[in-house]
Amino acid sequence: AQTVTQSQPEMSVQEAETVTLSCTYDTSESDYYLFWYKQPPSRQMILVIRQEAYKQQNATENRFSVNFQKAAKSFSLKISDSQLGDAAMYFCAYQSGGGADGLTFGKGTHLIIQP
Amino acid sequence: GAVVSQHPSRVICKSGTSVKIECRSLDFQATTMFWYRQFPKKSLMLMATSNEGSKATYEQGVEKDKFLINHASLTLSTLTVTSAHPEDSSFYICSARRGRGRQPQHFGDGTRLSIL
Numbered sequence: 557a558q559t560v561t562q563s564q565p566e567m568s569v570q571e572a573e574t575v576t577l578s579c580t581y582d583t584s585e586s587d588y589y590l591f592w593y594k595q596p597p598s599r600q601m602i603l604v605i606r607q608e609a610y611k612q613q614n615a616t617e618n619r620f621s622v623n624f625q626k627a628a629k630s631f632s633l634k635i636s637d638s639q640l641g642d643a644a645m646y647f648c649a650y651q652s653g654g655g656a657d658g659l660t661f662g663k664g665t666h667l668i669i670q671p
Numbered sequence: 672g673a674v675v676s677q678h679p680s681r682v683i684c685k686s687g688t689s690v691k692i693e694c695r696s697l698d699f700q701a702t703t704m705f706w707y708r709q710f711p712k713k714s715l716m717l718m719a720t721s722n723e724g725s726k727a728t729y730e731q732g733v734e735k736d737k738f739l740i741n742h743a744s745l746t747l748s749t750l751t752v753t754s755a756h757p758e759d760s761s762f763y764i765c766s767a768r769r770g771r772g773r774q775p776q777h778f779g780d781g782t783r784l785s786i787l
Contacts, residue, residue, distance in 0.1 A: 591775075599762060601715075601778035647714060651776075658705040658717035658730075658766075659776065 558583045558650050562662035569638050570670045576623075577633045577665050579648030586610075587653030590624065590631045595664075596644040604646070607631065609653070635667075643669045674698050675767045677779030685787055686757060692750045692782045694765030701767035704748040705776065706740060709762040718763075721748045755786045 559582045569575035581590070592604040607615045607624050614622050619636045635642055645666050649659040674697040682690055694704055702723050707715040719740050720728045727740035737759075739751040748767075752759050764781040768774050 599709075599764075599781050599783075601764065601766075601781075603775065606775060656703065656720075658707070658720055659715070660717070661714045663714045 558585070558588075558652070558660050560648050560650050560660050560662035562648055562665050564665045565663070566666040566668065568668040568670060569635075571638055571640060573638055574634060574636045575638055575667065577635075577646050577648075577667070579631045579633070579662055581629050581631065581648070581650050583629070583650065585652060589651040589653065590622075591649040591651070591659065592620070592622070592631075592633045593647045593649060593661075594642075594644045595647060601647075605633065638669050640669050640671060643667055673769060673777045675701075675765065675777045675779040677765055677782055679782060680780060681783045681785075683785045683787065684755065687754055690752045690755055690784060692752075692763055692765075692784075694748045694750070694767065694779050696746045696767040696769075696777075699767075699769045700745040701748075701769060702745065703768045704742060705766045705768075706738075706748075706750050707764045707766070709764060709781075711762075715764065718750075752784065755784070757786045760784055760786045 561580045588609045590607045594602040594604050605615050605617045621634045623632045645664045647664045648662040676695045678693045704721040706718045709715045718733045721740045721742040723742045729735045742748040766776040766778045768776050
């Protein structure tokens with residue numbers, strides 16, 4: 557079974573600064589997807605970024621980028637120019653490559669933005 | 672596009688009653704829907720995978736007789752919590768996958784269930 561570990565229960569960053577959220581995972585599969593989801597207090601699950609394991613290039617979405625290290629099974633999220641609206645729970649998630657399976661989530665990191 | 676509607680958003684009911692939660696894909700056909708449960712300040716845990724026209728696949732430890740899942744059409748899956756008890760109180764959230772193959776999941780807004 558796959559596991560996802562987020563070792564930072566809470567992170568705090570000054571507005572406009574950069575913050576990196578850590579995620580490691582364990583799998584014996586070679587084909588899979590990795591995700592970062594944002595969950596604000598409204599509890600909506602908002603997809604931040606998606607990475608396909610077979611792609612070596614790190615995914616980026618505006619201020620959000622990942623550092624995907626497949627050999628190390630590491631998938632960190634970097635948020636640049638942090639904004640107050642970025643404050644939320646962030647979940648790292650894993651999905652088997654076939655796409656038929658549900659997501660395996662990490663325990664989440666609570667991101668606080670200091671004005 | 673890719674909107675998933677979940678209803679109701681909040682329900683409070685007495686112990687012993689059954690509660691039905693609906694998950695609808697509004698603008699696409701979802702051959703597969705997923706049901707997750709989230710305890711306060713915890714992560715999401717996959718409960719079951721719902722495939723249109725077939726029986727749901729439950730994760731280990733999830734009681735299939737307690738959590739009945741029906742996926743009768745390509746746009747609707749329902750989760751019924753039968754004979755609910757206070758320990759069933761939680762946040763339930765569904766997701767739907769468009770078509771087949773390597774498509775991302777789209778989440779509903781969740782249902783907060785409180786059993787008195």
